[in-house]
Amino acid sequence: MQSEGILRLFERLAIEAGQAILAIREKGHDVERKGDDSPVTEADHAAEAIVLEGLQSEMPGVPVIAEEEMAAGRQPDISGGRFILVDPLDGTSEFIKGNDDFTVNIALIENGVPTIGVVLAPARGLLWMGAPEGAVLVTVDMESGVPQERRAITCQPPSKPLRVVASASHRTDETNRFIARFPEAQTVSVGSSLKFCLLAEGEADLYPRFGRTMEWDTAAGDAVLRAAGGVIVTPDDKPFIYGKTDQTDDCDFANGWFVCASTADLLKDLRRD
Structure with missing residues (x-):
């Protein structure tokens, strides 16, 4: 799969996972504690299941390191140098508090470098995407799951004050x-x-x-x-x-x-x- 295809796959899976997270937030959820005492919710597990299923279907053979899979002791071999990192709900603490600062993260790693990645903020309807071709910010209608406006983004020279x-x-x-x-x-x-x-x-x-x-x-x-x-x-x-x-x-x-x-x-x- 080429870069553009991977990016679109990550985009789709992040949005689907984000929709599941918002649905769970709407109906309410319990909070559990993992072995390291960090919080985990039904939303973490549901979002990860969606992303893993999609990756296994579309990118079979590429190892996936996912947060909740790792917590359960399931760690694939990444010695080939190409693998995917998934955090299905980054900012679980913010999610639990009812804040909007939580994201779905998917990234492709090649020889130690993250070359393609997407960050979705479901509660904000914003999706940031990065690939060798550049970075893009997408507004997303989270109810329908349809991406709307896309615009290229770039870092800017430091401001004063910093x-x-x-x-x-x-x-x-x-x-x-x-x-x-x-x-x-x-x-x-x-x-x-x-x-x-x-x-x-x-x-x-x-x-x-x-x-x-x-x-x-x-x-x-x-x-x-x-x-x-x-x-x-x-x-x-x-x-x-x-x-x-x-x-x-x-x-x-x-x-x-x-x-x-x-x-x-x-x-x-x-x-x-």
């Missing part, structure tokens, strides 16, 4: 100290992978994350950001890669800290500081 986006639920002292380096900065708190999308749209300049995430949390947003011209690196300026297994200091697919920027030049300025 616009910094950070987690709404998982701010750490390290993140706060990093942001404090820019006392004039405008700081926006938002949940889930929407932080990547704000940079990709040109609505923010910097996203520091000095706290733990998993690869399925970041891959789709990362794909959109890279497609829009943004960059992501580790705090010591190394490439941010995917498919991390057999880690001595953490579990499979756990991320280290990272910094996202709208331009490579902004990262260079940060290093000089």
Whole structure:
């Protein structure tokens, strides 16, 4: 399947999963706790089932690493270097609170790099898509599931004052100290992978994350950001890669800290500081 076909498949599956999530939110749901004490709901499971079924049908043979499958101990072999990461409901805590900052994330990883990804915010009716051809923002009628307006998006040069986006639920002292380096900065708190999308749209300049995430949390947003011209690196300026297994200091697919920027030049300025 070519890039355009994969992107359209991811788009369709994300919208179908998003419709299921909204239907469950409307009727109400219970909250359970996984082994790591993170919350999970019926919506997480329903959305993941939709995405997995579609991927297995249309892209058989491509391994899929999905959050709830991993929680159940089901981890396929990714040694071929090409696999898919799925977070069926990123921002479960925001979903439980009744907020709109939750997303459906699907991304294709090739040799450690997220090359194609989609991020759907079902409650907002917005879908961000990233591929080698560029990044696009789509408005979606979530009732019918029909995409509406599409427009290309790109990261923008840093504004003055700097616009910094950070987690709404998982701010750490390290993140706060990093942001404090820019006392004039405008700081926006938002949940889930929407932080990547704000940079990709040109609505923010910097996203520091000095706290733990998993690869399925970041891959789709990362794909959109890279497609829009943004960059992501580790705090010591190394490439941010995917498919991390057999880690001595953490579990499979756990991320280290990272910094996202709208331009490579902004990262260079940060290093000089």
